[in-house]
Amino acid sequence: MILVAVIACHPGSSQAQSLISSPSFFNPDFEARGTAGSDLLNLQVDTSTQFQNAVPTQTAGNVSWTHTAQGLVQAGLRVDILFIETQIADVSLAAYTATQGNTLVFGRELNVNTLLGGYNALVNGVVSNVVGASAINQWNSVADVSGISLSEGVLYSASFNVATGAGLNLNALSSANFSLLSGGVAIENINSVETLNLLDLIGIGGSTTSIAFEFYAPVGGADELTFVFDADTIANVQLLGGISGNQTVMEFSNFSVAPVPEPGSLALASVGFIMLTRRRRFCRI
Numbered sequence: 369m370i371l372v373a374v375i376a377c378h379p380g381s382s383q384a385q386s387l388i389s390s391p392s393f394f395n396p397d398f399e400a401r402g403t404a405g406s407d408l409l410n411l412q413v414d415t416s417t418q419f420q421n422a423v424p425t426q427t428a429g430n431v432s433w434t435h436t437a438q439g440l441v442q443a444g445l446r447v448d449i450l451f452i453e454t455q456i457a458d459v460s461l462a463a464y465t466a467t468q469g470n471t472l473v474f475g476r477e478l479n480v481n482t483l484l485g486g487y488n489a490l491v492n493g494v495v496s497n498v499v500g501a502s503a504i505n506q507w508n509s510v511a512d513v514s515g516i517s518l519s520e521g522v523l524y525s526a527s528f529n530v531a532t533g534a535g536l537n538l539n540a541l542s543s544a545n546f547s548l549l550s551g552g553v554a555i556e557n558i559n560s561v562e563t564l565n566l567l568d569l570i571g572i573g574g575s576t577t578s579i580a581f582e583f584y585a586p587v588g589g590a591d592e593l594t595f596v597f598d599a600d601t602i603a604n605v606q607l608l609g610g611i612s613g614n615q616t617v618m619e620f621s622n623f624s625v626a627p628v629p630e631p632g633s634l635a636l637a638s639v640g641f642i643m644l645t646r647r648r649r650f651c652r653i
């Protein structure tokens with residue numbers, strides 16, 4: 369009996385196969401952002417439902433995403449040209465939520481639309497006012513995954529990486545959470561907590577943290593799961609820092625759902641059919 373030979377015959381046999389992986393999970397690519405109005409004269413700050421932009425659910429394969437972004441600051445700039453009042457710029461800073469490639473991003477987008485050149489100083493002043501305005505931002509992304517098979521009583525892990533924007537002051541976030549549901553019912557992780565408070569787990573701005581939500585499949589198993597990611601800022605959004613374009617507030621990546629090997633299962637998987645008889649053919653090393 370040669371243990372090494374047996375392992376060589378079954379490479380990777382001890383690794384649990386992922387039921388859901390990032391390439392299929394963060395698909396399709398699309399986004400939601402606060403929608404700016406037009407023809408403004410003065411700075412407007414509005415986080416009401418009027419500016420809450422929920423994109424219709426987008427589906428690819430067996431994954432359906434619904435994104436919601438709330439929080440918008442905007443201003444318009446007009447000047448008199450030949451005694452005619454003319455709008456020369458629109459400036460907006462809007463929260464956005466998006467799945468992009470292998471990531472889910474919560475961010476803010478600064479959009480400066482200059483309609484007439486030669487007024488850079490005035491436009492820069494409006495941009496500074498917009499960036500410096502305080503507004504509560506909210507992000508929410510929900511992924512419904514169907515067509516999977518989770519066995520009753522088996523321990524699974526929903527794992528992912530989460531990072532905050534470089535230099536971000538975490539005090540700007542009032543909450544950041546991850547939760548999991550099946551059939552509309554919340555699932556507890558192994559620590560009997562239905563919602564993970566990510567602010568208690570993630571590091572300082574710019575660092576990446578690995579998160580694992582371990583749970584037992586419910587009675588009867590499950591063929592669909594709902595994953596919820598959300599975050600909010602406090603009123604003093606200036607703590608998010610300066611912005612000259614798009615700003616990433618939080619980014620989720622490397623998502624996976626896979627069964628968790630029970631204690632000792634790795635050794636058992638490696639041993640496998642170690643009880644080889646002389647009549648069976650040995651592996652070649």
